[in-house]
Amino acid sequence: MRNPLHAVWAALATLLLATQAQAAQPVDWQIGFQPAVTDIMREINWFNNYTLWFIGPITLLVLVLLIIVILRFRARTNPDPSKTSHNTAIEVIWTLGPVIVLLCLAIPSFQLLNAQYTPPEEPQFTIKATGYQWYWGYEYQVEQEVSFDSILLSDDDRAEYGKEDRAEYPRLLAVDNEMVVPVGTTVRLLVTAADVIHSFAMPSFGVKMDGVPGRLNETWFKADREGLYYGQCSELCGKDHAYMPIGIRVVSVEQYGTWLAAAADDVEAANAQLMASIQEAEKSVELAANEAQKIKE
Structure with a gap:
């Protein structure tokens, strides 16, 4: 009986680690790269x-x-x-x-x-990222186009957006609206700028592309792990260059489909619904893991 219980516990622990929100971000005294997800x-x-x-x-x-x-x-x-x-x-x-x-x-x-510069397969959809002084604008070039701005999250707005956990939503990196993409999906990313040169950099994805006014630069990524990942503008673009973070939330294909349908009408409401869905899934897996631990004991 002991071995089957160990197997159940191991499977649930693995599922918990894979499901719970992971946030890739800079850490104190870091000398290496952020964890790779592509x-x-x-x-x-x-x-x-x-x-x-x-x-x-x-x-x-x-x-x-x-x-x-x-x-x-x-x-x-x-x-x-x-x-x-x-x-x-x-x-x-x-x-x-x-x-x-x-x-x-x-x-x-x-x-x-x-x-x-050579994706292994034809990208499933395209996102256009436009740099402004000093925030990012995203346009999903899908059947029902979705577009929104992504701005640095201020401390005063944390409660409104449900992002009070500073470990997951760190100061100067968290944004009000993250780019949302499905896991295991090849995404074409078009990068440009509206005023001066910016640079779209997402360390965990291995993506860094300059946004030049009047020009479209193309890259791609395929994230293979769900979670919340942070980057920043990496081209000196003015006095608020340091306050121009990038947030990308990688979710399941089903969660992405639900979010995209809702975002066509109201992006902020779609984000709130997505966060609630993720938290509910995390709680369900955590409860299952606790039950497995009790059985093991």
């Missing part, structure tokens, strides 16, 4: 770690060479400097070495760059 971001993480295997040894080699030069060829220990004008072996090494290193870096970087 394949592109995982490739970026891999390439970052891959380059360190080159950067580390090269840095140590240069350090060692500098120390040798400083100690061995200083005036006190080497009063009669060499008159050597060239050395064929050294010149071949310092020419071929960097070429090989650059090739090892260039090939995977070009492959990653190509993947960032």
